[in-house]
Amino acid sequence: MAEAVSPTVARRRVRLALREAREAAKLTQQQVADQMEWSLSKVIRIENGDVSIAPNDLRPLLAYLGIKDKAVVSALLIDARTARTRQRQAWYQKPQMRELLSDSYRKMIEYEAEASAIRYFSINFFPGPLQLPAYSEALFRLWEEEISEQTIQSMLEARRLRREALLSRAGSVELFVLLDESVLMRTIGGQKIFTEQLREVHRLATSGVIKLRMIPFDLDFPITNNATFDLLSLAAHDAEGMLLYRENGLTDEVVETEASTRRHRNRYDKLWQETVHESDTIDFVQARIHKLEAAATGRQREPR
Numbered sequence: 001m002a003e004a005v006s007p008t009v010a011r012r013r014v015r016l017a018l019r020e021a022r023e024a025a026k027l028t029q030q031q032v033a034d035q036m037e038w039s040l041s042k043v044i045r046i047e048n049g050d051v052s053i054a055p056n057d058l059r060p061l062l063a064y065l066g067i068k069d070k071a072v073v074s075a076l077l078i079d080a081r082t083a084r085t086r087q088r089q090a091w092y093q094k095p096q097m098r099e100l101l102s103d104s105y106r107k108m109i110e111y112e113a114e115a116s117a118i119r120y121f122s123i124n125f126f127p128g129p130l131q132l133p134a135y136s137e138a139l140f141r142l143w144e145e146e147i148s149e150q151t152i153q154s155m156l157e158a159r160r161l162r163r164e165a166l167l168s169r170a171g172s173v174e175l176f177v178l179l180d181e182s183v184l185m186r187t188i189g190g191q192k193i194f195t196e197q198l199r200e201v202h203r204l205a206t207s208g209v210i211k212l213r214m215i216p217f218d219l220d221f222p223i224t225n226n227a228t229f230d231l232l233s234l235a236a237h238d239a240e241g242m243l244l245y246r247e248n249g250l251t252d253e254v255v256e257t258e259a260s261t262r263r264h265r266n267r268y269d270k271l272w273q274e275t276v277h278e279s280d281t282i283d284f285v286q287a288r289i290h291k292l293e294a295a296a297t298g299r300q301r302e303p304r
Helices: 007-024 029-036 040-048 055-065 070-083 095-100 103-112 133-141 149-167 181-185 191-206 258-274 278-301
Strands: 117-122 174-180 211-215 229-233 242-248 251-255
Touching: 007 040, 007 055, 007 070, 007 103, 029 040, 029 055, 055 070, 095 149, 103 149, 103 229, 103 242, 103 251, 117 258, 133 149, 133 191, 174 181, 174 258, 181 211, 181 278, 191 211, 191 278, 211 278, 229 258, 242 258
Parallel strands: 117 174, 174 211
Antiparallel strands: 117 229, 229 242, 242 251
């Protein structure tokens, strides 16, 4: 734990260590709050990662939780100091974005910037970071009767910034993209917009930015029933654990329990091996592009 890490990873180390120690000691958050003479909300915010704990608060808390190993205490104190050396406010933490984005979504974006690998599983649409602006807007327009124009524009800006931040890390983060065949068939935004989106995904795949595989309609293999999710690995070989982000209807959540994240990873890996190989998937995307281009050319040549 002595290697240099980002404030994000350092904060996560501390809060997970505290939560695990509290649960091992069979203590409630309220009991910890009473013992430390804190508010319950402070304990909750520390364990959720909403705030960083000061080293002076961490020392007595570790003692109370039974963490006495000098090396462990020293490492956690170093992480606590690192966690408080935040850089300038990130775009997703600015007031206008905090009002728009859920806590889970902002947490996912924060860890996305630190992940060593991200695995996307999508059954309806292309994952957000792969979407071109026109495709994103076409998606949001599907619900324009339920959300305001201002909200749509803010969400488009958030998606643009998230995409730029992630793709700027190409080469330092592995991106695995597992798509149901329907994603490549559903012409969101019409043929022109969708064709451009396919070209972008083809470019990302052929340039090595993403590893792309397709789940064909006729696959005779158990497919995960967890719907669309993002699975983030926070260090090489998952040494720092994994984080799962998924949307459930009108809500979203971040899951960090090892049993759940490991189960999703195992399912993902099995399904990845059973699906259409990268080269064949790229060929499928190229064929879809050619077919849509041919259809568009045919319409243009129709007599008026």
